[in-house]
Amino acid sequence: xxxxxxxxxxxxxxxxxxxxxxxxxxxxxxxxxxxxxxxxxxxxxxxxxxxxxxxxxxxxxxxxxxxxxxxxxxxxxxxxxxxxxxxxxxxxxxxxxxxxxxxxxxxxxxxxxxxxxxxxxxxxxxxxxxxxxxxxxxxxxxxxxxxxxxxxxxxxxxxxxxxxxxxxxxxxxxxxxxxxxxxxxxxxxxxxxxxxxxxxxxxxxxxxxxxxxxxxxxxxxxxxxxxxxxxxxxxxxxxxxxxxxxxxxxxxxxxxxxxxxxxxxxxxxxxxxxxxxxxxxxxxxxxxxxxxxxxxxxxxxxxxxxxxxxxxxxxxxxxxxxxxxxxxxxxxxxxxxxxxxxxxxxxxxx
Amino acid sequence: xxxxxxxxxxxxxxxxxxxxxxxxxxxxxxxxxxxxxxxxxxxxxxxxxxxxxxxxxxxxxxxxxxxxxxxxxxxxxxxxxxxxxxxxxxxxxxxxxxxxxxxxxxxxxxxxxxxxxxxxxxxxxxxxxxxxxxxxxxxxxxxxxxxxxxxxxxxxxxxxxxxxxxxxxxxxxxxxxxxxxxxxxxxxxxxxxxxxxxxxxxxxxxxxxxxxxxxxxxxxxxxxxxxxxxxxxxxxxxxxxxxxxxxxxxxxxxxxxxxxxxxxxxxxxxxxxxxxxxxxxxx
Ligand SMILES: Nc1ncnc2c1ncn2[C@@H]1O[C@H](COP(=O)(O)OP(=O)(O)O)[C@@H](O)[C@H]1O
Ligand SMILES: [Mg+2]
Numbered sequence: 065x066x067x068x069x070x071x072x073x074x075x076x077x078x079x080x081x082x083x084x085x086x087x088x089x090x091x092x093x094x095x096x097x098x099x100x101x102x103x104x105x106x107x108x109x110x111x112x113x114x115x116x117x118x119x120x121x122x123x124x125x126x127x128x129x130x131x132x133x134x135x136x137x138x139x140x141x142x143x144x145x146x147x148x149x150x151x152x153x154x155x156x157x158x159x160x161x162x163x164x165x166x167x168x169x170x171x172x173x174x175x176x177x178x179x180x181x182x183x184x185x186x187x188x189x190x191x192x193x194x195x196x197x198x199x200x201x202x203x204x205x206x207x208x209x210x211x212x213x214x215x216x217x218x219x220x221x222x223x224x225x226x227x228x229x230x231x232x233x234x235x236x237x238x239x240x241x242x243x244x245x246x247x248x249x250x251x252x253x254x255x256x257x258x259x260x261x262x263x264x265x266x267x268x269x270x271x272x273x274x275x276x277x278x279x280x281x282x283x284x285x286x287x288x289x290x291x292x293x294x295x296x297x298x299x300x301x302x303x304x305x306x307x308x309x310x311x312x313x314x315x316x317x318x319x320x321x322x323x324x325x326x327x328x329x330x331x332x333x334x335x336x337x338x339x340x341x342x343x344x345x346x347x348x349x350x351x352x353x354x355x356x357x358x359x360x361x362x363x364x365x366x367x368x369x370x371x372x373x374x375x376x377x378x379x380x381x382x383x384x385x386x387x388x389x390x391x392x393x394x395x396x397x398x399x400x401x402x403x404x405x406x407x408x409x410x411x412x413x414x
Numbered sequence: 415x416x417x418x419x420x421x422x423x424x425x426x427x428x429x430x431x432x433x434x435x436x437x438x439x440x441x442x443x444x445x446x447x448x449x450x451x452x453x454x455x456x457x458x459x460x461x462x463x464x465x466x467x468x469x470x471x472x473x474x475x476x477x478x479x480x481x482x483x484x485x486x487x488x489x490x491x492x493x494x495x496x497x498x499x500x501x502x503x504x505x506x507x508x509x510x511x512x513x514x515x516x517x518x519x520x521x522x523x524x525x526x527x528x529x530x531x532x533x534x535x536x537x538x539x540x541x542x543x544x545x546x547x548x549x550x551x552x553x554x555x556x557x558x559x560x561x562x563x564x565x566x567x568x569x570x571x572x573x574x575x576x577x578x579x580x581x582x583x584x585x586x587x588x589x590x591x592x593x594x595x596x597x598x599x600x601x602x603x604x605x606x607x608x609x610x611x612x613x614x615x616x617x618x619x620x621x622x623x624x625x626x627x628x629x630x631x632x633x634x635x636x637x638x639x640x641x642x643x644x645x646x647x648x649x650x651x652x653x654x655x656x657x658x659x660x661x662x663x664x665x666x667x668x669x670x671x672x673x674x675x676x677x678x679x680x681x682x683x684x685x686x687x688x689x690x691x692x693x694x695x696x697x
Contacts, residue, residue, distance in 0.1 A: 117588050138594045150585035154607045163603070167594035211593070 067093040067251055068114065068219060073123035075109050075275075083109040085275040086123065091253070091268075096245050099255045100262035101272035102298070107255045110272070111221050114253065116140050128218055138167075143212035144221040148228060149204045151196040157183075157207050158192040161214045168215075182214040185244070202233050209241070213248060220245070220252040226261065238264060259299050263287070271295045293410035296337045296403055302366055302378050304403070309336040311404060311413070319372050321350040323397075328404060330413040335405045340366065340380040342401035349394040353377060358387050367393070439674075446470075446667035453663045469668045484638040486646060486669055492561075493625050493643040494676045499562035500624030501617050508568045508616070509609070512575030513601055517587070527576065534569045538630055546633055556637040565624065571616045578612050579605060614687040621680050643673045 068091040075084040083106040091097045099107040112118040114125060116137030125132050132140055143164075152160050161179045170178075183189040186206045196204055205225065212220050222241075226234045242265050245252050256262050262269050263283040271278045271286065271294070279286055279295045290296035296304050309318040311334045316323040318336055343351070351371055359366040360383070367379045367387055379395060381387060404414040441458050448463035473486050511530070515523050538545065545564045554560030582605070590600050606613070628644040635641060647669060 115588075115592060117591070137588075137591045138596065140592075142592060144589065144592050146585045146589060148583070148585060150583065150589040152586070152590075152604070154604075163590075163595075164593035167599065211589075215593075 066090040067095075067128060068253075069124075069126040070110075070114075071124045071126075073110070073113060073125060074121045075106070075113060075118060076121045083275055084113070087275075087277055089270060089277065089280070091251060093251055094249045095251055096242070096265060096267040097251075097253045098262045098266035098269040099253065099272055100259055100266075100269055100298070101257065103257050105272045106275040107257075107272050108223055109275075111144075111223055111253055111255050114219070115142050115144050115221050141215075141218045142221055143215055143217040143219075144223065145208045145212050145225040147224045149196075149208040149225075151204060151207055151211075153196055156193050156195055157188060157199070157210075160196065160207055161210050164211065164215045178214050182210045185213065185247075186210045201229050202237065205229065205237055209244065213244070213250075216248075217250065220250050222252065222254040224256055225254075226256070227258070234261075241265065260301060263299070271298060273298075290337075290403060291412050293335055293337070293405040293412075296405070296412075300339055302340050302380070304337045304339050305377050307336045307338070307371075307374055307377075308407070309334050309404075316404065319374065320352070323350070323402070326404065326414055328414040330404075330406065333407040334413060335407050335410075337403035337405065338397055339401065340378040342398045343379045343395045344398060345381065345385075345393055346396045347394060349396040351377075351395040351397075353379060353393040353395055355387055355389055355391040355393060357389065369393070439671075442667045442670050446664055446671055448664055450662050450664045453667075465664065469664050470672070473665050473668045473672060484641055484646075486672065488639065489641050489643050489646040490673065490676060492558075492640055493673075495558055496561045496627065496631070496642060497621045497624035497676070499558065500565050500627075501620035503562065503566035504568040504571055504620045504624075505613055505616050507566055508571035509575050509605070509613070510601070512572050512579055513605060515572075515576055516579040517597075517600075527572075530569050530572055532569075533567070538565060542629065542633065545630075549634065556635055556640050558640075560634055561627075561631055561640065561642075562624075565627070565630065568620065571620065574612060574616065575609065578609055582608065610687055614684045618681055618684055618688070622677050625677050647673070 068089075070087055070089040072086045072088055073084060074082070074086050076082050087110065099110060101107050109118060113120050114127075116132070116135065120133050127140065127142075152163065155163065158179055161182060162175050165175045165178060179192070180189070183192055186209055188203060188206050188210060191199060191203060191207075196207065199207065208225065225241075226237055229237060238261055241254075254262075254265055256265075266283050268280065268282055269286060270280045273294045279291045281289075283299075286295060286299050290299060293306075297306065307318050309316050310332070311326065311328065312331050314324070314326045314328065316326050316334070316336065353367070353369040353371055355367055355369040357368040359368070362383055364383045365381045365385065365387060367381055368376055369379070371377050379393065387393070402414075403412060405411060406413050441460060444459045444462055445453055446469055447466040448459055449465050452463075453459065475485065475487075477485055515527050549555060549560045549564060552560075554563065586604065587600060590604060595603065626644060627642065631640070631642040632645055635645075647666065
């Protein structure tokens, strides 16, 4: 059995909302797991069941070899970082960190030692006497992390802890969280709706949609090999382009081009997915793109345009190319870099 | 700095307000330093007289009542004890009942809350006979317990604490739980310090409420040693003049001024907390 084990876990709220459907998942010791999905998909609910803040309607959760379904949150030895940090407003930073230790009856000197160590690790030693209201967003974030680290829990739970920070700080804290987790090596679950955050942080990530884990794997596996239309559209930025098409006898026919010798026995209506970065400019390519908008990012350009009746088709071109509105580009898809999904079920068919 | 007309108007209104509050107290104080006769003949005074020490000495040391034993000082102490008991217990009980109503999500929490709230319609004066019967059956007449106990439940304070607790974000409780807090330590370590301001304010209101009780101590006490301030005001300081009981007005004013001291002390002592809580926006 692995470190954290969810078996057929289901959550139905008292009002009848079914937030999590029979989810099974194993997380190894020391692993950084990310739950990613759109808002309302049930990722917080899943996390809160691990923390013990929500009852488990059905199924079992095992942590470190112990069934914890009925264990009180205060006894689970898990630490959580909340979206709004939930720092204790009336206590200074030192006491915010020390509170959990005091409750465990640890003696004063040890507490001081641990708090100071954690504070040093997180570079908040200078603020120990301040109240949370006198800290900036990033500092509060650090205190919240410190409160989790100082207890040396079995598992860290993060519920969108970066979403209240501005973009620059978010990227910086993302990096720090990752480094910190690698340093202390505590098993972690991180919940986010931001796929970039998910990709960069995760050892493994679970893409959740409507209370179901759609796909589980390393970020690269999921990026390279999305198993469903939902995952394909959710992971990757800018988003994958989707075109309606027909697949018959291994031949795919889209609006104005065809791809032959497709490795699939599926016949019928499909959706073709192509990532913007998997297109290359050539002469006499498959796709003719009429450029409508160019976003210059410096390192590369995001080119948006129209293919016949399909709007907002995106192509990522190298930064040194000058492409203007009104240009006509001829594009090819990189070898085998396309994804075909059953139009009705969204399942991958190639 | 330029002073705007609006500011002048605002200040005038504030000054009028201050005068309205302060003047009666000043008149009482000024009158308490004159001779009795001069107040009876010439009315109340705005200026200080020369009888300060005589009048105040009289009030503090004179033994009054039927037994000629109860002093004003004793009555102040009685009222202080009664008010302290009422305020402390009222705050403690309503904070805890509000805690139960907000955090223990049992089904009847809302109906029970409204039931508590409805008791506002049944003040002590309305239920004074049944209350008296209970207290006398328990043998608590002429005791501090009897003075305090029937007044310690407070719907108002419960209501305010409940509204305050409802504004505390759930994450705080959840976070505390994960930090190993139990129901009791969450109350003591979180709700109490977070509601400091509220507690100070409630304590002040409830203290004044307890201090100014009249009807209940009047009915409850037959022994003079349990007399309270407001009762004393009515009972003592009359003098006989040609067979008519005349009020000793100057001493009464002195008594009034002295009787204000305990609640004022409470306010002065607690306002540090109170104002600190108002300034520090801890969120
Ligand atoms: N306390 C609750 N009572 C009823 N429904 C809830 C409750 N909390 C969340 N939900 C519902 O459960 C679903 C999943 O919510 P949540 O886990 O918070 O989503 P996420 O964190 O992925 O945005 C949503 O449809 C939400 O409306
Ligand atoms: Mg959420």
